[in-house]
Amino acid sequence: MVEYAFLLDEFTRLLKENQLKFTRQREAILKTLYENDGHFSPEEIHRMVARDNPDLNVGIATVYRTLTLLETSGLAESISFGKDGKKYEIGLKKHHDHLICTACGTIIEFHDDLIEERQRAIAQRYHFNMTDHTMKIVGLCEHCQRKLS
Amino acid sequence: MVEYAFLLDEFTRLLKENQLKFTRQREAILKTLYENDGHFSPEEIHRMVARDNPDLNVGIATVYRTLTLLETSGLAESISFGKDGKKYEIGLKKHHDHLICTACGTIIEFHDDLIEERQRAIAQRYHFNMTDHTMKIVGLCEHCQRKLS
DNA sequence: CTTGATGCAAAATATTTGCATGCTC
């Protein structure tokens, strides 16, 4: 995982480039996403930010606006599956994909170079200018297989 | 692609197995999904079903309920990306993955055996009982690259 | 000070649910 300082640098640079402002709310949201490893819904993120910054009084609208901003600029990524809505996590990790358990909702991350390379090849085959790629493997995790049998 | 008759068989079998009923609405939704190749939102599907079955007067709630049913049972699959919500397509095609253009929203399907195999290997590595897997490559399609440059 | 950002509440969407009634089985 990258240093928070690096992430923050990227963020401020990004904001400057687009004449956007660096606000306490935006930083709080970025930081929350960085410190809490995992995948969270906008609402969950809102709750965490509010909890950790009782002085700030961050509105849910700002969370949505900031998440969109972060995702658009590549600093955060979203994933969605089944009933659950969109979940966000910080980007700029080493690229990885996800295993998702349909029973308990657990998300496991993994990385596979062969797949990475293959994805590049496929994008090329279709003349796609690839900006991102994701893979999800859905099924039952070891734990839930035992529990259900 | 499978024959519609086969799909219908699967569907009726599934319904029977769970003591559910085979209704005109359910069939209309399955058929619409089968006949219209592509990826559609619940609302789009509702519109199409209503258009093709003016006598049926299908409610949006039924569409949601049926889509959930079809997805749960593996006869349909959903995919979601960015601003757009969940889109459904018929399952039981040869397994394939998706290239998604961020500019025009076009979805291209592709299939790659190497990736398929690799996914199986990864599921095994994590002791996952894999029921499904999806891959999305996101970027700019050939057409939009030209348009935007 | 200028301009973009925020919080709030309202609006717009999207999805789910309760219930009387209609259809399968």
Next chain:
DNA sequence: GAGCATGCAAATATTTTGCATCAAG
């Protein structure tokens, strides 16, 4: 006939937007 499914409308949930006000640059 019994019981699930449906349509409708209301209830929820989710996301976006307008606007007065605030704060970063």
